[in-house]
Structures are given as C-alpha cells and as structure tokens.
Amino acid sequence: MEVPDRKNVITLLHGAGGTYMHSLIRDVFLRLSDGFGEVGLEMMDDAAVINGVVFTTDSFIVRPIFFRGGDIGRLSVSGTVNDIAMMGGEPTALSLGVVLEEGFPKDKLEKIVESIKSTAKEAGVHIVTGDTKVMERGSLDKIVINTAGIGTRPRQLDHNIETLRKSRQPRNWLVPTNLRDGDKIVVTGTLGDHAIAVLSSREGVGFESNVASDVAPLNKLIMNILEIGGIADAKDPTRGGLADLLQDWSEKSGLGIFIRENDIPVKDDVRAAVEFLGMDILELGNEGKAVLAVSPEYVKDVIDALHSDPLGKDAMVIGEVRKDLEGVIMETVVGGERYVGRPMGDPVPRIC
Numbered sequence: 514m515e516v517p518d519r520k521n522v523i524t525l526l527h528g529a530g531g532t533y534m535h536s537l538i539r540d541v542f543l544r545l546s547d548g549f550g551e552v553g554l555e556m557m558d559d560a561a562v563i564n565g566v567v568f569t570t571d572s573f574i575v576r577p578i579f580f581r582g583g584d585i586g587r588l589s590v591s592g593t594v595n596d597i598a599m600m601g602g603e604p605t606a607l608s609l610g611v612v613l614e615e616g617f618p619k620d621k622l623e624k625i626v627e628s629i630k631s632t633a634k635e636a637g638v639h640i641v642t643g644d645t646k647v648m649e650r651g652s653l654d655k656i657v658i659n660t661a662g663i664g665t666r667p668r669q670l671d672h673n674i675e676t677l678r679k680s681r682q683p684r685n686w687l688v689p690t691n692l693r694d695g696d697k698i699v700v701t702g703t704l705g706d707h708a709i710a711v712l713s714s715r716e717g718v719g720f721e722s723n724v725a726s727d728v729a730p731l732n733k734l735i736m737n738i739l740e741i742g743g744i745a746d747a748k749d750p751t752r753g754g755l756a757d758l759l760q761d762w763s764e765k766s767g768l769g770i771f772i773r774e775n776d777i778p779v780k781d782d783v784r785a786a787v788e789f790l791g792m793d794i795l796e797l798g799n800e801g802k803a804v805l806a807v808s809p810e811y812v813k814d815v816i817d818a819l820h821s822d823p824l825g826k827d828a829m830v831i832g833e834v835r836k837d838l839e840g841v842i843m844e845t846v847v848g849g850e851r852y853v854g855r856p857m858g859d860p861v862p863r864i865c
Contacts, residue, residue, distance in 0.1 A: 570661035
C-alpha cells in the first residue's frame, strides 16, 4: 500500500493557527493576492479594508457545538464581529452560511439560531443574507457555519489615529506596522478560558472543569478605548493563542516584545487544568479577549476604561515593545528568560 507523503497532505495542524497554518497560507493562498485594498490579503490579518469598508469571513467547526459558556452560534457571530473590531472598524452586517448534516435535529438548529440572534443583538449587528446546504449523513460532523461581515470606519478610529500621530506615522487602521518601541502590551482579561471550556465539554476526554468559555463580541469595548486613543494595534488571541499573536506582531513590525509571566492573568481553575494536561497557556485559544499595543502615555486611561467594563475587568499590562530585542521574550515566574516561539498549532483542535 502506498503511504501518502505527509508534506503533501492537509492535517488538523494546518487549521489550528501556528506555523503549519501560516505556512499553508503563505505557500498556497497568498497566490491569490494581487495587492488590492488598503489592507489586503498580503497583510495576512484577520480582516481586509476595501475602499474604507472592513470585510472579513470565518468558518466555524467547533466540537462540541454546545459547550460551557457558549455554542457554535454565539461563536460565529462573536468571531466575525471581533475580527472587524480589531482592525478598528465598526461592524454593521453579517452573512450566515450553514452546512448541515442530514439528520441534524431541528430543535438544536433552532437553539443555535436563537443564540445567533441574541449575540447579534448584543453586538448591535444585523444578519442580512445567507445560505443553507445539507450533506449526506456521515459526510459532515453535524454542522459548519460561515459568517462574513462588513464594517465601517468610525469616528473613534479617526480620533485614535490622530493621537498616534504624536509619536509615529501610523497607517490609517490598526495594523502591526503601527507598533513602536516602548508601546505597552495589554491583555483585556484572563487567558485560556475558551480552550479549556471546549475541551472539558467533550465526551470521552476524561477531563472535567467548571470553566466557562469567554466567547463574546468585543466591538463596543474596542470602540470605548479607541475614544481614549493611543491604540497602535489590537488583535484577539484565538487559534495559536498569545504566543502566535505576539510572534506575528514581532515579525510584521520588526520589533521585539518582552512580556512577564507573573503579569499574565489566568484563572486558578484554568491554570490547574493547563498544568494537569501539560499544555502551555500561551498557546491556548481565546474568543472573548483582545491584546492591545498601547502608546505608554495613554495606557493608564486605557486600563481604567477596561476595568470599568465587565469584559475588561481583569485587564493587565503584561509587557512592552522593545527595539533592542528580536522575537518574543518572556520573563518567567522564577526570574529567568524564555524565548516564546510560534506554536506548531493550538493544542486543542477544533475550538472555533
């Protein structure tokens, strides 16, 4: 029997963030790039900007489809809304594509649709178009959802960009090339909640936890801090987690990033689960947190604003951008230093 060449086949790692996924995008999908747009495909960001309109799309294959703190419906709206918000856009409308396996229970579909409706209302966005397909039983794992979204340029982003011009020449959107030496790295809350919640909800894993997913739309939170100013870039640490995100920022900005392990907020239950499972909290995906690069003169006001919002109450400054470093370096809890590389992929597959 002929054994397939593993270098020539797609694995779960190719969809889990990290080096495998980035290589796949660069080697295959970047062939589609033709330089179109203010922020185009070649930027490899979570959204594009075309003629002042932010546009993104995402597909969701989470397993299980209902988990502690959320479901695939809430996840699909939040993920797309957040991708637009992290560019500095104000999300307005989403499409909804649903692919169902033959035999999928209608009552579960109705529950997912209600979740989509309530999350869209929470985010202040509208579902305006969509598509439904059904595949033969056994050819699909229950349900796949695709949401695409568009957003407009808000006045808050204009104000934010003006504040950045005091210290740099920024792009007109939130992108990694805006980062400068001395910018503070802020996380809006505890890390690892979503990955642990999804994993502990799976049958047959042999691991249980009461941790709930953090999945939530963050657009209103982001608008509030853009009103303050000083936000060079924002990104949600989904697949590949904080490690993948910071490596991406470092590579695209050409600057180093220094973080402190002691300052990274993690729930006790999540920390215990991570230690039990032998995982790295820096590589776990999140669906209701953002990482911000903030000009130092604005960081106190940004932290105060985050702490006044339930979605940002655990926000912390965890480090800073440094021109004298290469890559991402973390000061460990024992005072040593560790290089934080880009992970191979998220250790928990199919979390979104």
